Amino acid sequence: MSGRPTIKRVAELAGVSTAAVSQALNGTGRLSEATRRRVLDTARELGWSPSASAAALRRSRTRTLALVVRRPTDVLGADPHFSELITGLEGELSPRGYGLLLHLVDDVREESALYERLAAGSRVDGAVLTDARADDPRPPLLRRLGLPAVLLGAGGQESQVPSVGLAEQEAGVREAVRHLLALGHRRIACVTGPGELLHTRSRGAAVLAELAGAGLRPVRVVHTDFTEAAAVRATEDLLALAQPPTAVVYANDSMAVCGIGTAQRRGLRVPQDLAVVGYDNLPLGRWLHPRLTTVDQQVRQVGAAAARELLRQVGESQVPDAPLTGRPRLVVRESTGPHTPR
Amino acid sequence: MSGRPTIKRVAELAGVSTAAVSQALNGTGRLSEATRRRVLDTARELGWSPSASAAALRRSRTRTLALVVRRPTDVLGADPHFSELITGLEGELSPRGYGLLLHLVDDVREESALYERLAAGSRVDGAVLTDARADDPRPPLLRRLGLPAVLLGAGGQESQVPSVGLAEQEAGVREAVRHLLALGHRRIACVTGPGELLHTRSRGAAVLAELAGAGLRPVRVVHTDFTEAAAVRATEDLLALAQPPTAVVYANDSMAVCGIGTAQRRGLRVPQDLAVVGYDNLPLGRWLHPRLTTVDQQVRQVGAAAARELLRQVGESQVPDAPLTGRPRLVVRESTGPHTPR
DNA sequence: CTGAAAGCGCTAACAC
């Protein structure tokens, strides 16, 4: 072939064996600095870099990680995380020559089938699991498949794979509730996600705990499937109560935006008649009218931490055991304020 | 290894050669139905499926396609496309056993470097290029690298790789402008993207053409870098004009939302004082107050069409030559209406 | 300190 250069060609041109080339490239063997340089130079000259498939076959390592995302047809909550999470992952993977294989699925069943396929074909070295849930079938599955994994949004101890991100998240929610309490709110409601999701549970618990500290209980905790329609319905139900809440904490910004829209459509003013807190810190929230008060959960950092954990698991050396940096923090803007009905 | 079964094991157990197993699996050889069945059965029994790396090495085909996305740090316009596009791609790739390798980059230069790396390592069979631009360096580059590609948002003829999606997009914009004209608007402005992007150009041209048909010219066409801040600034500038527009057409929903927020913050009512049209049909737009009038550009279909085109290019048979279905269409909601200042 | 040789698991071309 006149095509892509191979290791053989490089070896010939540099006057060494193919093994030497490999060693020079991977810094693995014991080569003299001179030959090492020479090899590397000829390699660059020829524009050669090793075939990923050949290396993968030989090492049984693909340097590829899987990220499976449940298809966000209706789940807008998934969206923002999504790209931020990937940014975080990529930041750690890319410099080390790792790639991210992305797949979209409709549900957990399909997701499991996919892992089976990926493992059977040795297509990836590991997987990032998102949205830990109660009795999550994926950790035991991946364990059985021998596929390294990190679980996002889980506590760590209880699951069978290392996980990252949950414990830290409560802080942001607590801060949000304290903020509302400080503004004088006493009738506070929650519009949250499906109860199976661990982060939904943990955030819910955080809200309850913080309210309990003030001797209060939430007006109501409404579980949704994260769709906009559900957020709208939940908000309408809350506002129709005899004693409606004066503040609502939503499980994500998208739902919070729906909530604001719903309140405004009923002629209510935000925040005077209803205070709204989101979660995610979508860029958009900053420009709405009113600007959205929200919790910045630093998904990007979570992604980076997950990537590091996974890389360490698949045996990548030189990966810092850096803990998750960046705690969630409340971003106070205009959608919260004291309750001052007309 | 007690580990993953190999083709050899399957062959032994089925009492055939490894070649026979391969042929049975790929339906490529000339095997008797009997042995074929037997092989497939033992394979399933052992839970064997071929190693992706080995097959890739042998065929010099990875069954992986690359999607490189410019990092949406500040560019919210990229976000929604992103997941919808991937959904569209995946729908065609997944059933055929193809994977999508996702990479994020900061700019075109970095993107090009990435393609060089991917090609040099034969990591992917092809690439999906997004956001065609004037004098786009990527098509010639990929051509030189011998990497099949599709270009999204380009006309087709002028570029060096097949492309999909641009010509069709003008229709939606034209419809939007006609809608505004029908509502009686005469002072119409545009807040659009960077002039290098072909879709920005083509949509701009479509607006001009449609206005010209009514003997009008846009109040102004403001180019932005798609950031929210720029959208806000552009809107403020427009509203500060001696003769401000009564309607603004934004290049995406995110900017449109910023526009609405900016107008409202100045005490203007949407749509009575300012009509706003977006582009993308983000789920969120439906729930804002007012609900956003926008153009649904059917990115998912574009993604699916792109995937089909690329699969055909990499020699996948059985890929329907289905044209792009789903033209963009205007979704009229509440952010547009006749101009009725107080 | 370096090179030769033996595969990794699979498939495409060939003998039977």
Add this chain to the structure above:
DNA sequence: GTGTTAGCGCTTTCAG
């Protein structure tokens, strides 16, 4: 019709 053979390009022992 069916099976055997020869690598794909690389890495990793192991001799030298």
